[in-house]
């Protein structure tokens with residue numbers, strides 16, 4: 001007998017002993033049938049109006065069946081019936097006293113009744129307490145057993161000692177009616193209350209058996225919002241099996257079989273998959289549920305070995321998962337047993353290179369939306385699947401942002417998107433993914449994100465351009481419409497570095513924010529940006545998620561966000577997407593996910609462009625030279641450092657002629673750099689002017705107040721420039737008719753363009 005079998009045997013023996021003690025109430029087969037026919041949670045109201053979550057989660061139809069209702073689990077058995085905190089008890093007592101006094105003042109023989117009541121209560125509570133202590137002892141034993149079985153740390157008392165936890169602090173979890181062992185785990189982790197996304201998702205996914213689309217900002221606790229329902233279901237099944245054990249003996253194995261894949265969680269990156277795994281492991285630590293990560297970067301053979309242990313929950317990235325699935329890995333092929341299919345960070349998944357693999361994995365899932373007969377037929381083919389796992393698979397899709405079309409639910413109902421239809425149209429949205437994965441029309445849609453840039457107060461617009469022209473248009477926007485705070489979004493750090501370098505050379509003071517920055521540096525950048533009335537922040541969309549920026553007037557999407565991004569604008573403003581041919585598919589997808597039919601083309605004053613391009617050309621040349629120089633310096637330092645570390649004496653083997661040449665080159669390069677910088681400084685020390693602008697106009701009578709203001713600003717700037725360098729200051733002054741806020745410009749002359757037309761025109765043009 002293998003080690004694992006031995007463990008299982010010990011486990012079932014112990015379970016047998018345990019169930020004899022705990023569940024002797026389940027005795028005849030009638031009872032068995034009753035349990036079989038139980039809804040997931042009979043106490044859940046069928047009436048939408050009674051459901052506190054119906055506002056956010058939509059229809060409240062109870063689905064599924066056959067699982068043990070939570071009412072049948074005596075929480076006291078686990079010793080974690082979280083008592084009310086003192087303040088609630090005090091309030092209740094106060095209320096009781098007031099009621100009593102009111103009744104007294106009404107007259108009547110209340111006192112005797114109340115005393116009797118109190119007496120009964122205290123007797124009852126004594127009995128309960130006794131029962132609880134006994135049960136507590138049992139639970140403690142049970143936990144020890146489970147831990148030994150799982151090969152975990154056996155010192156349970158030390159690890160989850162009751163004394164360490166002030167249970168009343170965790171009272172808020174009671175309303176979610178989690179399995180007591182899960183309750184215990186979250187208490188142990190110190191999570192005092194469920195986060196809003198957990199509060200909204202757990203009832204829908206764990207008690208109503210619904211599919212869920214959940215969106216909330218980064219760090220809002222989404223992992224447990226899907227993790228707890230998964231663990232809840234596994235525990236309920238186990239309890240049910242334990243209840244039935246006495247009746248059916250070894251047959252029980254059918255109801256809570258071990259060694260099947262029950263939940264497949266897919267995340268877009270290795271880091272995220274590992275993070276989710278750790279998080280779930282921390283909660284599942286004491287309940288003998290195995291969670292295994294399957295990600296790239298780890299030897300495939302090692303992961304195959306891990307899968308041989310048959311974990312119930314697998315968390316993976318699409319690439320490695322598909323690699324193993326397509327090579328016929330056995331555990332991953334058992335998809336009929338799957339009760340949960342989860343897509344985490346779905347917004348990132350639809351954008352990155354893994355999409356094809358994800359599509360292939362989804363295509364391997366047995367469809368849960370097909371008729372029940374077909375479904376059971378396919379499940380019968382898989383003999384290892386019990387009637388419990390054959391219940392519908394739940395699809396849970398989580399994301400930091402979500403933008404569903406208004407008729408999404410209708411589409412799911414109609415099944416308008418064919419399940420296995422190809423996504424050749426390039427519209428890879430969360431909607432399409434969810435539909436393909438078999439999401440049911442009554443899915444709970446829980447969107448707790450902040451209003452997105454595109455949906456909030458910012459008015460949307462776009463500029464069509466080539467990839468190469470983006471720098472010019474960005475400089476144009478910042479110069480001509482740079483009033484108020486501006487955020488420039490890009491999706492890669494390389495692009496962020498490129499833009500910030502060019503803009504700084506052009507004398508535009510910018511701050512940067514990206515995910516690789518230390519937290520302290522990020523906060524500093526944000527503070528500086530917020531301090532400046534006309535501050536400019538260049539940020540990657542991931543780093544800037546969920547930011548709330550007062551006075552944000554303009555958002556420029558240098559690269560399109562991975563999804564409908566969520567940065568809040570508390571003032572009215574304008575968002576401008578720079579759309580190159582490369583971006584058209586993504587742009588069309590975003591339009592679609594917003595159900596937007598029209599976007600406005602941002603109005604441009606082309607007469608500024610020659611001057612913009614001239615400055616930009618100089619800035620690019622300067623950037624190229626300085627980059628080359630700093631790269632050479634960095635390489636040299638690296639070489640010297642390494643030579644030093646191995647005590648190598650470095651000598652220059654260049655001939656004299658070569659050395660002279662090198663020196664000449666360096667001198668020429670630095671001379672060129674100086675000249676370019678001088679030329680650029682002269683240009684940027686003058687305001688940006690449109691080509692049609694006439695200097696003679698200034699001498700005439702037609703100087704507008706705006707122009708006057710700009711000239712004064714220019715004069716002030718010149719004075720300050722004399723004190724310091726022109727570069728490094730934000731000295732953008734524009735002379736012309738278009739120096740207005742971007743929003744104002746857009747409202748006055750932005751041309752409406754149908755998204756569909758836009759998409760097709762661009763597709764043909766490039």
Ligand SMILES: Nc1ncnc2c1ncn2[C@@H]1O[C@H](COP(=O)(O)OP(=O)(O)OP(=O)(O)O)[C@@H](O)[C@H]1O
Pocket residue numbers: 190191192193194195198216217218219220221222223224279400
């Ligand atoms: N109820 C809770 N109370 C306090 N902390 C919690 C709670 N639930 C989760 N956390 C903690 O909050 C942090 C963020 O949780 P989680 O990673 O699930 O967020 P997320 O929304 O998935 O974020 P991301 O988008 O970065 O993946 C984690 O460190 C987790 O341990």
